[in-house]
Amino acid sequence: MRTALITGASRGIGRAVALSLAASGFGLTVSSRRDEDLVELAAELRAAGAPRVAHRASDLTDLDSLPPLAEAHERAFGAMSVLVLNAGMAAKGAVDTFPLRRFERTLTVNLTSQFVLTAAALPLLRRGAAADPEHGARVVAVSSLTGRYAEPGLAAYAASKAALTSFVETLNLDEAASGVTASAILPGYVDTDMTAGLEGVAAETMIRVGDVVTVVDMLVRLSRHASITAIPVSRSLSGGYRA
Numbered sequence: 087m088r089t090a091l092i093t094g095a096s097r098g099i100g101r102a103v104a105l106s107l108a109a110s111g112f113g114l115t116v117s118s119r120r121d122e123d124l125v126e127l128a129a130e131l132r133a134a135g136a137p138r139v140a141h142r143a144s145d146l147t148d149l150d151s152l153p154p155l156a157e158a159h160e161r162a163f164g165a166m167s168v169l170v171l172n173a174g175m176a177a178k179g180a181v182d183t184f185p186l187r188r189f190e191r192t193l194t195v196n197l198t199s200q201f202v203l204t205a206a207a208l209p210l211l212r213r214g215a216a217a218d219p220e221h222g223a224r225v226v227a228v229s230s231l232t233g234r235y236a237e238p239g240l241a242a243y244a245a246s247k248a249a250l251t252s253f254v255e256t257l258n259l260d261e262a263a264s265g266v267t268a269s270a271i272l273p274g275y276v277d278t279d280m281t282a283g284l285e286g287v288a289a290e291t292m293i294r295v296g297d298v299v300t301v302v303d304m305l306v307r308l309s310r311h312a313s314i315t316a317i318p319v320s321r322s323l324s325g326g327y328r329a
């Protein structure tokens with residue numbers, strides 16, 4: 087059985103990715119901040135086809151909660167095929183008035199926690215790769231197009247996501263020999279809770295959650311011999327170089 091750990095699985099992109107991997111027969115560990123959301127989600131994932139579902143609440147601002155999340159997956163499955171680094175937070179504001187604490191929180195949630203969780207999961211991913219020589223194991227990070235092409239007011243968020251993309255690219259280089267590949271998806275604006283009420287971009291022009299799911303599905307189907315480090319996905323009306 088292939089298995090995946092998905093953060094930010096309660097809503098939006100993470101939830102849709104979890105449902106899709108469940109339908110593909112993955113054993114799943116899902117996480118977000120509230121246990122009650124995860125209990126309900128776990129039942130839905132089982133109904134959607136996941137042979138086994140583990141869940142553990144974890145807040146990405148609490149870095150000590152992340153190794154136990156990887157351990158929960160290890161207890162349930164012993165190894166990991168796919169790590170989906172999806173949970174993240176939005177942050178908008180001018181540089182000169184952006185509170186330092188908020189900047190640090192943005193970096194902790196969108197970057198440091200991803201590094202810490204990946205480090206904790208790597209032994210499991212290497213084990214998963216050894217057990218599945220065709221697919222190997224793969225880290226998929228939901229980064230952002232704003233980390234590549236600047237978007238007004240998003241200096242903190244974009245910097246955190248640019249660093250996340252860079253982290254994934256080096257991880258891919260470092261781990262390829264162990265069969266672990268890593269990919270960052272860089273979406274522009276996607277129609278989720280995160281973009282609700284965003285001024286200037288109509289929801290109906292946004293990328294659909296299902297589009298991001300399709301990219302994740304493609305990545306997890308690749309063999310270990312193919313690596314795609316970064317996949318930009320822009321809104322069709324943005325011209326390709328804006329979120």
Ligand SMILES: NC(=O)c1ccc[n+]([C@@H]2O[C@H](COP(=O)([O-])OP(=O)(O)OC[C@H]3O[C@@H](n4cnc5c(N)ncnc54)[C@H](OP(=O)(O)O)[C@@H]3O)[C@@H](O)[C@H]2O)c1
Nearest residue numbers: 094096097098099118119145146172173174275276278280
């Ligand atoms: N929507 C977009 O336009 C867009 C574009 C590019 C990239 N992205 C990225 O895509 C990812 C998913 O976003 P989304 O649009 O699906 O947003 P969403 O619908 O708001 O969902 C965010 C998810 O992240 C979790 N999360 C947020 N803060 C957390 C924290 N401190 N600790 C643990 N979990 C936390 C939430 O869990 P709770 O239920 O606990 O809140 C939720 O499951 C994010 O990394 C985001 O930056 C989004």
